[in-house]
Amino acid sequence: MLNQKYLNLGVRRSDIRELFEYAKALKAEIGEENVFDFSLGNPSIAPPNSVNESIKSMVDSVNATTLHGYTSAQGDFNVRKAISDSIKQKFDFFMPTDNIYMTCGAAASLTITLCALCQAGDTVLGFKPYFPEYAVFTQTSGATFIPVDGDKGLDIDLVNFEKSINKSVKAVIINSPNNPSGKIYSLEKLNALAQILCNKSKELGHPIYLISDEPYREISYGKEVPFIPAIYDNTIVCYSFSKSLSLPGERIGYIAVSPKAYDSQNVYYAIMGAGRALGYVCAPSLFQRVIANNLFAVAAVELYQKNRDALCDGLKKLGYTFINPDGAFYLLLKAPDGNGKNLSDLAKKHNIIMPSGESFGAPEYVRISYCVSYDTIINSMPAFKTLLEEYK
Amino acid sequence: MLNQKYLNLGVRRSDIRELFEYAKALKAEIGEENVFDFSLGNPSIAPPNSVNESIKSMVDSVNATTLHGYTSAQGDFNVRKAISDSIKQKFDFFMPTDNIYMTCGAAASLTITLCALCQAGDTVLGFKPYFPEYAVFTQTSGATFIPVDGDKGLDIDLVNFEKSINKSVKAVIINSPNNPSGKIYSLEKLNALAQILCNKSKELGHPIYLISDEPYREISYGKEVPFIPAIYDNTIVCYSFSKSLSLPGERIGYIAVSPKAYDSQNVYYAIMGAGRALGYVCAPSLFQRVIANNLFAVAAVELYQKNRDALCDGLKKLGYTFINPDGAFYLLLKAPDGNGKNLSDLAKKHNIIMPSGESFGAPEYVRISYCVSYDTIINSMPAFKTLLEEYK
Numbered sequence: 115m116l117n118q119k120y121l122n123l124g125v126r127r128s129d130i131r132e133l134f135e136y137a138k139a140l141k142a143e144i145g146e147e148n149v150f151d152f153s154l155g156n157p158s159i160a161p162p163n164s165v166n167e168s169i170k171s172m173v174d175s176v177n178a179t180t181l182h183g184y185t186s187a188q189g190d191f192n193v194r195k196a197i198s199d200s201i202k203q204k205f206d207f208f209m210p211t212d213n214i215y216m217t218c219g220a221a222a223s224l225t226i227t228l229c230a231l232c233q234a235g236d237t238v239l240g241f242k243p244y245f246p247e248y249a250v251f252t253q254t255s256g257a258t259f260i261p262v263d264g265d266k267g268l269d270i271d272l273v274n275f276e277k278s279i280n281k282s283v284k285a286v287i288i289n290s291p292n293n294p295s296g297k298i299y300s301l302e303k304l305n306a307l308a309q310i311l312c313n314k315s316k317e318l319g320h321p322i323y324l325i326s327d328e329p330y331r332e333i334s335y336g337k338e339v340p341f342i343p344a345i346y347d348n349t350i351v352c353y354s355f356s357k358s359l360s361l362p363g364e365r366i367g368y369i370a371v372s373p374k375a376y377d378s379q380n381v382y383y384a385i386m387g388a389g390r391a392l393g394y395v396c397a398p399s400l401f402q403r404v405i406a407n408n409l410f411a412v413a414a415v416e417l418y419q420k421n422r423d424a425l426c427d428g429l430k431k432l433g434y435t436f437i438n439p440d441g442a443f444y445l446l447l448k449a450p451d452g453n454g455k456n457l458s459d460l461a462k463k464h465n466i467i468m469p470s471g472e473s474f475g476a477p478e479y480v481r482i483s484y485c486v487s488y489d490t491i492i493n494s495m496p497a498f499k500t501l502l503e504e505y506k
Numbered sequence: 507m508l509n510q511k512y513l514n515l516g517v518r519r520s521d522i523r524e525l526f527e528y529a530k531a532l533k534a535e536i537g538e539e540n541v542f543d544f545s546l547g548n549p550s551i552a553p554p555n556s557v558n559e560s561i562k563s564m565v566d567s568v569n570a571t572t573l574h575g576y577t578s579a580q581g582d583f584n585v586r587k588a589i590s591d592s593i594k595q596k597f598d599f600f601m602p603t604d605n606i607y608m609t610c611g612a613a614a615s616l617t618i619t620l621c622a623l624c625q626a627g628d629t630v631l632g633f634k635p636y637f638p639e640y641a642v643f644t645q646t647s648g649a650t651f652i653p654v655d656g657d658k659g660l661d662i663d664l665v666n667f668e669k670s671i672n673k674s675v676k677a678v679i680i681n682s683p684n685n686p687s688g689k690i691y692s693l694e695k696l697n698a699l700a701q702i703l704c705n706k707s708k709e710l711g712h713p714i715y716l717i718s719d720e721p722y723r724e725i726s727y728g729k730e731v732p733f734i735p736a737i738y739d740n741t742i743v744c745y746s747f748s749k750s751l752s753l754p755g756e757r758i759g760y761i762a763v764s765p766k767a768y769d770s771q772n773v774y775y776a777i778m779g780a781g782r783a784l785g786y787v788c789a790p791s792l793f794q795r796v797i798a799n800n801l802f803a804v805a806a807v808e809l810y811q812k813n814r815d816a817l818c819d820g821l822k823k824l825g826y827t828f829i830n831p832d833g834a835f836y837l838l839l840k841a842p843d844g845n846g847k848n849l850s851d852l853a854k855k856h857n858i859i860m861p862s863g864e865s866f867g868a869p870e871y872v873r874i875s876y877c878v879s880y881d882t883i884i885n886s887m888p889a890f891k892t893l894l895e896e897y898k
Binding site: 115116117119120121122123124125156157158159160161165166169170173177178179181182183184185218219221222223224225226229230231232233247250251253254255284320321360361362363364365377380381382383384385386387388390391392393394395396397398399400401 | 507508509511512513514515516517548549550551552553557558561562565569570571573574575576577610611613614615616617618621622623624625639642643645646647676712713752753754755756757769772773774775776777778779780782783784785786787788789790791792793
């Protein structure tokens with residue numbers, strides 16, 4: 115009677131959420147300090163002070179009816195203009211104000227973009243390892259999500275990618291820095307990818323859009339994060355301030371349609387229509403203005419880097435194998451016997467909570483979210499040691 | 507190539523938005539004070555002071571990582587508990603905390619609920635006159651929206667309603683106080699409606715859910731607004747704080763599934779699943795907490811009442827015919843020749859901006875949104891006078 119697709123999605127929480135709830139119960143039982151909870155990608159560092167300062171100063175200075183009133187469906191003009199200017203300044207790329215559409219965060223950006231571009235019968239490609247909700251958001255549009263196998267280092271495998279493109283492929287989702295691997299794809303790799311997309315678009319007679327999902331753009335530990343619209347014309351950026359400003363609960367982000375994208379005006383109209391149909395009237399108005407004042411601010415990501423370094427050093431010394439993360443706050447740890455599910459289960463006995471890489475398309479791994487306190491990382495090392503000993 | 511359904515929705519703005527843009531251009535040309543813009547339902551009165559006070563006090567006292575962090579997908583537990591308590595206190599009705607799901611406003615509430623309940627082949631009924639976006643949100647779920655003709659006073663016509671129910675009807679949307687008529691349906695009428703729904707549910711062998719869209723609940727000028735879950739068990743309330751607290755841009759509201767509704771636990775799960783699939787991760791976290799502190803606060807709605815009284819008095823004296831509004835901030839004005847479209851067009855010549863009732867299912871009327879300054883109403887009367895003279 116009810117919509118079974120949505121009922122199933124609601125009943126079956128994601129594996130990660132399931133594990134998070136397990137960790138919560140365990141903490142209540144044996145004490146928070148005895149549980150090493152690496153399950154969720156929930157920012158552990160505070161927003162920059164300028165965020166709360168912006169909130170208070172706007173509440174004090176802006177007319178309340180305006181401040182909390184509807185903005186246009188695309189978002190406040192001045193906010194979009196500020197984003198356009200910041201993209202020019204950061205990447206020397208002209209992204210017109212009217213190509214930017216404010217959203218309630220990255221999940222909204224992706225769902226709206228996928229609905230605008232796709233319909234039943236279409237295929238959307240992604241790259242393993244990938245964020246599992248891509249499959250859910252793609253299904254909402256009626257299309258099917260197919261993740262392409264990566265290479266041994268879990269980087270993009272261009273040969274596999276090229277082979278996967280057929281006439282049903284309408285869009286490709288790319289995510290760099292990557293959740294769950296922390297990989298930042300190199301400019302060289304992205305250029306080659308763009309070339310394949312150009313050739314295939316020509317060959318198939320329709321554009322293949324590249325959806326660049328960028329919630330972790332600002333979280334890089336030194337490596338440059340190439341700006342995709344400068345590499346491939348048919349690009350739509352889905353940006354979120356959740357991680358850069360540590361505001362995941364406020365649901366604020368944007369979609370930017372490259373002005374060089376094929377039929378970009380209509381893509382933008384279809385995004386407006388999809389946003390309307392999915393029930394998004396406008397992005398939260400106060401936070402639109404808050405982020406416009408904080409486009410060059412970033413939370414203290416050096417704390418994530420400190421965590422990464424401690425985690426990588428510790429795990430390496432213990433003899434673990436893993437993918438070295440360039441950015442974001444995730445690490446894929448390889449299971450000694452190649453079975454991530456087993457490692458995740460075994461780890462629970464040692465009070466280490468980390469989901470299997472299975473749902474990310476990396477079944478030989480578990481994912482460690484290291485957006486936790488530094489102490490959690492240091493204190494977890496003895497448990498990681500005894501965990502590894504189980505394999506000997 | 508793009509999704510044509512969404513492209514069309516994006517290209518073709520609603521008639522109301524179209525007219526609003528016309529008014530904006532006209533104001534720039536001839537001066538704001540010379541345009542009587544009754545096009546949009548955008549609250550004109552400020553939020554209660556307690557809203558901005560709550561924002562500042564929370565920013566000062568709550569840990570920023572928590573304040574702006576993810577809440578659970580259903581919404582923060584304490585926020586939902588506060589809403590549950592307020593419903594108990596206001597309506598003496600037990601709405602469990604776990605039957606409440608926080609949303610990004612009324613449009614999100616409706617879209618999520620419709621997707622949870624419906625699929626292709628289903629029908630959703632509404633009552634003329636109705637908010638035109640109901641058709642858009644219903645289409646997103648795959649179902650079809652069919653509005654039922656009202657009686658001569660634009661109240662619910664129970665005979666027409668009963669005749670419209672067939673086995674494809676999965677849900678009915680009701681909106682009281684009503685946009686665009688301002689009508690508040692009486693307890694007597696609602697009881698009779700509930701009886702029809704009970705009988706038909708039994709006859710057809712499946713529950714018919716009643717979706718109560720309540721953005722205007724607090725805007726009543728004396729008449730009681732009956733609480734629907736106390737009248738009909740299979741009720742799902744879609745509430746929004748946009749109008750009661752004058753926060754339309756902040757996108758905050760909730761869905762409450764009556765615990766007496768058939769299969770209520772699964773309805774709630776399907777709502778969680780639909781919310782996830784439509785890209786809603788959680789409702790904005792700061793404003794979840796702000797509204798929890800303001801559940802008994804209301805913006806100065808007596809100002810809307812003052813507007814209504816001035817508008818009704820003025821129009822009556824001039825000789826216009828209209829539906830007297832009990833609540834909300836809309837009035838349906840009857841076209842002297844029964845053609846609302848003509849009246850809307852003619853009015854533009856007199857710089858009065860009001861959309862035809864056509865898209866609301868009331869083609870003999872135009873809709874006046876009187877959430878404007880009091881002066882706009884008073885100053886518009888000479889223009890209304892000359893407008894009416896055109897018909898003589």
